[in-house]
């Protein structure tokens with residue numbers, strides 16, 4: 001054991017000695033470097049005499065290493081600059097949103113506020129849900145009265161066994177109505193002198209609605225004790241029709257596809273007309289005597305079903321019914337036909353309007369595309385261009401559900417437009433480096449002036465040397481800053497949330513500063529927001545501070561990416577030729593973005609899994625476009 005301990009301590013000593021040796025070596029090296037630097041500073045001209053030339057084994061490797069060291073130094077400089085001025089970052093990357101530093105108590109208060117807001121929103125949502133649920137219960141009660149009171153009045157449904165059941169249902173419905181009148185109606189919101197106020201009991205009691213509600217629940221049913229059990233005494237319940245329309249309006253306002261409910265409601269009106277007619281036919285048959293003539297109901301089978309069948313054939317004027325013979329039958333049938341023609345034609349017209357409104361967008365899209373194709377045919381536009389135009393139409397429609405978003409927003413008041421624009425894009429804008437430090441209200445103003453535009457794969461969005469009249473923000477897709485003799489060098493790929501075209505926009509026209517400094521082409525399909533120079537400058541007039549921030553950034557960008565920097569960049573990229581050029585990607589694979597990251601193989605992999613809708617659309621169109 002002693003021997004082992006000795007061995008260990010010897011080894012440890014050796015390690016320590018080695019560490020010390022290394023440290024000493026390092027110190028010596030540092031001292032040498034310091035001396036060298038001092039010499040450099042003191043006598044820059046005598047460098048060649050003082051420092052012996054380095055030994056070069058391989059000039060190519062040596063050059064590459066020097067180049068690498070230079071680039072690392074440049075990168076460090078850029079990072080240093082960024083640390084000093086956080087707004088000087090480049091536009092091609094959107095860093096994660098960093099919250100401004102807050103104290104613990106501030107954070108805590110914010111969290112508490114957020115929780116309270118969240119709780120309040122949750123409570124409001126629950127209340128709204130409860131209101132909708134209650135309104136649907138009241139609507140069921142209303143429909144019970146409207147459909148069954150008429151049927152019970154005309155058909156022999158009041159048998160001694162059924163009467164207790166009917167009484168129970170009637171009482172239940174009346175209870176619902178009473179609860180609604182006593183608890184819910186006085187608490188509804190209404191508009192008073194332009195203000196939304198929650199109704200008070202006093203307000204409700206003085207309203208016309210209260211009077212009609214009270215009239216609707218007067219229990220005339222009690223007269224049944226004197227005159228026998230009949231649903232005739234429940235007809236005052238029909239006055240509560242307003243609750244049905246209230247329910248209908250609310251449902252329309254919360255449904256994403258309101259036309260489905262509208263079609264359902266119109267169908268309901270049609271069915272109710274048939275229901276009324278079936279009731280009348282039974283009453284007419286009973287008046288003449290069941291089965292006494294060929295025309296009347298013969299009393300066989302299910303009375304309601306047979307009469308409903310008769311009503312359907314009569315009102316929809318299908319025909320094939322037994323001929324009426326008596327004056328009463330002829331008059332009844334004639335009135336039926338007239339009502340059928342007027343009521344049914346208007347209801348079917350209403351249905352056509354509802355369906356037409358639901359598909360109006362699609363119809364507009366088809367009509368615009370057809371007229372554009374007809375125009376291109378008239379002027380014998382080449383097939384290739386026509387295909388591109390068609391692809392643009394289809395992609396734009398599929399990706400945003402309309403051809404021109406601004407058309408839709410134009411009809412809205414400014415407040416609504418602002419709310420929508422802020423909701424959709426403000427978060428993205430706040431993350432854009434270029435706008436960091438700018439006034440938030442300025443961003444909102446800018447959002448309102450944006451126009452949406454779609455570029456096809458390979459389209460040039462910006463051409464070097466052109467005058468910059470607008471800047472772009474990428475909504476979806478990618479664009480590439482390209483250069484070189486045939487635009488084959490890709491300088492940078494910009495993704496969703498990035499800005500480009502701002503350099504020439506932020507420079508003055510003196511010395512050609514307003515010219516585009518690079519070519520920018522759409523990589524795949526690119527959905528962009530366009531902000532015109534005129535609009536930007538109109539806005540900046542009101543925000544001098546933001547104007548200063550943008551001007552400063554414009555200068556920095558020009559320095560970093562302007563013509564001089566671009567040339568150096570291009571040469572740097574060409575320098576890669578030292579290692580031989582990469583073999584070109586096959587043409588077909590190139591269409592799909594090559595074999596690399598995000599390329600054909602990856603896309604195919606993603607296709608097997610679940611594709612997100614945008615990418616799926618893009619691949620579909622890229623395929624269509626390529627073929």
Ligand SMILES: Nc1nc2c(ncn2[C@@H]2O[C@@H]3COP(=O)(O)O[C@H]3[C@H]2O)c(=O)[nH]1
Pocket residue numbers: 092462468481491492499500501502503504505515516517518519520561562563566
């Ligand atoms: N010149 C240059 N432009 C770039 C670079 N990266 C992104 N861009 C954008 O490409 C745009 C070309 O038009 P602008 O000069 O108006 O603005 C330019 C920049 O927004 C780059 O590295 N160099």
